[in-house]
Amino acid sequence: MHSKSKPFNGSVRRRFLQNLLAIPAAVMLANASLPAYADSANSTGLAVTDKTVKVGILHSVTGTMAISETGSVQAEKLAIEQINAMGGVLGRKIEFIQEDGASDWPTFAEKSKKLLINDKVAAVFGCWTSASRKAVLPIFEQYNGMLYYPTFYEGLEQSPNVIYTGQEATQQILAGIDWVVKEKGAKSFFLLGSDYIWPRTSNKIARKHIDKLGLKVSGEEYYPLGHTQFNSVINKIKLKKPDVIFASVVGGSNVAFYKQLKAAGIDMTKEKPLVLTISVTEDEILGIGGENIEGAYASMKYFQSLTNDNNKNFVKAFKERWGKDIVIGDVTQAAYLGPWLWKAAVEKAGSFDIDKVRAASPGIELKTAPEGYVRVHENHHLWSKTRIGNAQADGQYKIVYETKDLIEPDPFPAGYK
C-alpha cells in the first residue's frame, strides 16, 4: 500500500486540526480560501483558481468493498498525476480530495454532498457498487455535479450528471453469449449470481437473449452476498448438466465458489461445463488463485494482457507507480479513463462549468485508452469493444475473441423501458 504515507502530509493534518477546533470555522476558512473566479473557465464558483482545479475521488477504502475499489483509486490517482505531468487541464494542475465511502451507501451520499457543496469540486471520480451510485445520484442531480462511474453495471439508468466509463449489461453480456453459442456450440445455460440487482438484471438480459436464440436455460440461482457454501448448487449443476455456467457471483463468494467448483471435480479447462463469468477480473483472480479458475472464460471490455501500445504503456506506468506485482482489471482501466475523458471534455468546452462539460461530453474520443479507442455516446455511456478472455493459471486472461466493431451502449434494452 504505497498510499499509506499519504494521509500524513501537511495539508491533511491541518484540515484535521480545523475539524477538531470547530467545524463551522473550518467551513468558513475553506470557503474563504477559495476565491471564486468568475471568468469563462469557471462561471459557477467551482474550486478553480488560476493554477489549480480541485476534483474529488470517492471510493471505499475501508469496509467490504475496499477489496474491489482500491484498484480504481489507484487508477484515478495515476491518471491525475499523468495529466498534471503533461501540464494539467486548461493550464491548471489537478488537486484531488479523497473521501472514504466506507462501503456504506449513506456515507457515500454524505461525502458526495461534502465534495459538491463544501469543496465545490469540478468533477468526482468514484462509486463502485450500483447501490452507492443510486445513493449519490440525486445529490449529483440536485447540486449539478459531474460523476465519472467506472464499474460495469446493470444499465437502466442515464443521468445527465454521470458519465459511465464501464460497460452497461447488454454490451458485456450479449457478445459473450453469442460467442459461446457460435464458437463452442452451447445449447443450455445455468445462470448463477449473488443476490442483488446487477446479477438479477444481467441474468434477465441473458435469459431473454438465450430465449431469442431458441436455446435453453436449465437453472437460475441466487445466493446472498458473502455466502461461502456452494456445494449444493454445484451438485444441482452436475445434475442438470448445462453446457455453460453463466456466473455473476461477486466479492468473497467468488473465491468460495471457484475453489469449491474445482474441488468438486469440475475441471474448467475441459469446458464441460464451460464457465462464462462477467464478474471476475484479474483483481478477483488474485483472491481466487489462478490455479482455481484456470479455463474459465470472462466477457468484458478490458484485460491486462491486451497487446496494443496504449495498454503496454499503461500497464508499465501503473506498475511503476503502484508496485510490480499489481494486477489491473476491467474496472481499474475504466476508472483510469475517467480523468482523461473529463480533461478532454473540459478542453473541448474551454471551461470547467458542469453544464458546458456536459454539453461537450458526447462525441469525446479517447484514442489513448488502454482498451483501444472509446467514444462517449449521447446517452453518456461509452462505445467499446467486448472481449472474451480465457483464465490462465498465472492469473491473467488470454484473449480469445474481440468484437469487430465498437458496441453501441444500450442502457434501456427493448423490453426494459
Place this chain on the structure above:
Amino acid sequence: MTKIKDFIGRYQLSHLLILAVILLVVMPLAMDIFRLNLVGKYLTYAFVALGLVLCWGYGGILSLGQGVFFGLGGYCMAMFLKLEASSPEHTAIQSTPGIPDFMDWNQLTALPWFWEPFHSFGFTLLAVVLVPALFAFIIGVAMFKRRVSGVYFAIITQAIAAILTILIIGQQGYTGGVNGITDLRTLNGWDIRTDSAKYILYFINAFLLIGCLIAARYIIKSKLGRLLVAMREREDRVRFSGYDVSSFKIFIYCVAAVFSAIGGAMFTLQVGFMSPSFVGIVPSIEMVIFCAVGGRLSILGAVYGTLLVNWAKTSFSESFPELWLFAMGALFIGVVMAFPNGLAGLYQTYVEPRLQRFRKPAPVASQSQVVSLEAGKTATTTNSADKEYSHAGNQ
C-alpha cells in the same frame, strides 16, 4: 411550572433545556445547512440510542437488532415518498408508468397490494409507528413470555436483523433490493431536497427528539421505571412479588422500537433514501455503541454520545480515511473499559460535584442519585447490574 419541574426533575430540566438550546439555537446558528443536515442525520440515530437506554440501560434487555425497527420506520416513510415520486408523469418512460422505477426494472406490472395503502399520508404516519410496534410486540411476546433473556435475546435479535436484510435484498422487485428506495423528492408536494426544507425537517426532528426524551424521562420516573430497574437487578424477586415481568419487558421493548422507527422515518426524510444497510447487524451494533458511549443510564447521554461518535467518525474519515477504524475501535474499547457509564458517568463523577458547590443543596435528587437509590447501590450500579446479566445469560 413547579409541576413540570417535579415531573422532570430539577437538574434534568436544566440539562434538558441546555440540550434544547444547543439543538435548536446553537447548532442552526453555528453551522451551514450541509453540516446541520449531517447533525440532523446523526440525531435520527439518537432516537435508537434513546430506546436502547430504556430497554438496555434500565430494562437490562440488550437488543442487537434495533436497526430492524429503524429500517421498518424508514421503509414505511420511503414507500410513501417513493409512490409520490413515481407519479405517472414522472415515470412516463417506463413500460408501466405510475409504479416505482425499481419495480418496472423487475418487470412488475402492477403495484403490490401492500404498497397500495402507502398512497395515504395518514396511513403512512400510523404505519411508521404501528408496524414496528407490532413487530416488536410479536418478538417480545414470543421471547419474554418464554423467558428468553440476556445474551440469548441479543443473539436472536441479531439473527432477526440478518433474516430481514436477506429478505429485503432478495425481494428486490418489492423492496428495491440492495439499492434500497432512492430518489425521493416530495412530501405532499413539498420538495424535501431544498435548503429551507432541510432546515424545517431539522427542527421537526429536534422537537420530536426532545419529545421522546421527555417521554423517556416520564417512563423512568414512573413506577414502571422503578420496576424495570428492579427486574434488571433481581427478576425473580419481582416475579415473586406478583408482577407479570414479561408484560413490562414487552412494553419497554415496543417503546424502544417506536422510538427507533420515528428516527428511521426522519432519516428517510432528511437523507432522501432508505436502504437495507440500516437493517443489518453492523448498524445495529453501532447504535448500541452510541448508547454506551453516551452512558447507558442517561437519556441525555444517548444524544450526546451519538453526536460525539458520529462527529468523530466523520472528521476522522475526512482526515485519515485509511486509519479511522483504528480510532473507532480504540474508542469503543476505551469507553467500555475505562468509562463504563460513558459520558454521563464522567459528567456525574467530575463535573457535577463542582457545579453542586455553586448551588444550594438540592431538594430533588440529581439523576445519579436517583439511579443509585433505585438500584439500591452506589456508584457501582453498572457493575452489579451486569453481574445479573451474566446470571440471565447462563440460565
Place this chain on the structure above:
Amino acid sequence: MFADYTMTELTSIFAMQGFAGLILFSVFVLMALGLAIIFGQMGVINMAHGEFMILGAYVTYLTSTLFAEYLPSIYGSYFFIAMIFAFIVTAALGALVEWAIIRHLYKRPLDTLLATWGLSLILQQLYRSVFGAREVGVTLPDWLMGSYALNDSIEIPINGLFVMGLTIVITVGVALMMQKSRLGKQTRAVVQNRPMAAAVGINTEKVDRMTFALGCGIAGIAGSAFTMIGSTGPTSGQLYIVDTFLVVVFGGASSLIGTVASAFTISQAQSTMEFFLSGSTAKVLTLLTVVGILMLRPQGLFSLKIRR
C-alpha cells in the same frame, strides 16, 4: 423435477448432496468450537471471533509464501505446519487480548460484546494496512485440491474429506481435553463456581487466560482450514459471525455436544433446502427455523442444568 433423470443419477446426486451436507456440518463445527469454549464456557461474547479466524488464514498465507520461497521441496506438506503456526499465533493474540481487555470485563459479559467489536474493527484495519485491502490468494498443495472419483458421477472433494477429518480430530481432542486434562477440569470448575474453584487453589486467572487462548487458537485452525473453501480478506471474518453464534446458541451454549448436534441439524437443514429451493430462500428459512425453535426452547438443544 426428477422425471428427467435416471435412478443412478439420482442416487449419486443424493449421495453427493449428503456429502455436501457433511462438509457444511464440519465447517460449522470448526467455526463454532472455539466460540463454544469462549462464549459457552466463559460467557465472553467474542465478536472478534471471525477476525481471529482470518488471522489463522493470513498465517497460512504467510507460511505458504515462506515455503514456496525457501522450502519448495516439502511444499506439499506446508499446510500442516501452517495450521500449527495458525494455532500458536492466534492463541498468543488471544492470551494478549484476554490479559489486556477481557479479564477486566468478566463481570460484564454484555460489555465484552462492545469491546470485542472494537477489537474486530482494529484487527480488520490492521489486516488491511499489513496485507492490503485486496483478498490474498492462498495457494494450496496440489494433493488437497483434487477430487476422488468414486464412480462416473460421484466425486468426493479431497479438501472436504480433509476438513471432515480435521473436525473429528479437533472435536475429539477438545472433548478429551475438557473431560480428562487438568486444564479442562479446572476450566469446568471455574465456570461452575468461581469462588469455590479459587478456594481449592485453582489459579482462576491463569485458567481464564488459557481457556480464552485455546478458544482463539481453535478459531485460528478453523481459519487456516477455510483457506481451502473460502476467501481471505480483511473483512472475510464478518461473514461467519452470525452463523457461528447461532450454532453455539442453538446447541445450548454451555454444552459441546450441543454445539455438534446443532451444527449437524442446521447444516443438514440448510443443504437440503438449498437443493430444493434457491440459495437466498434456503438461508432465510434456515435462520427462521433456528430462531423459531430457539423461541420455543430458549436454552438451546442441550443445556447444562446447574443450580444457581
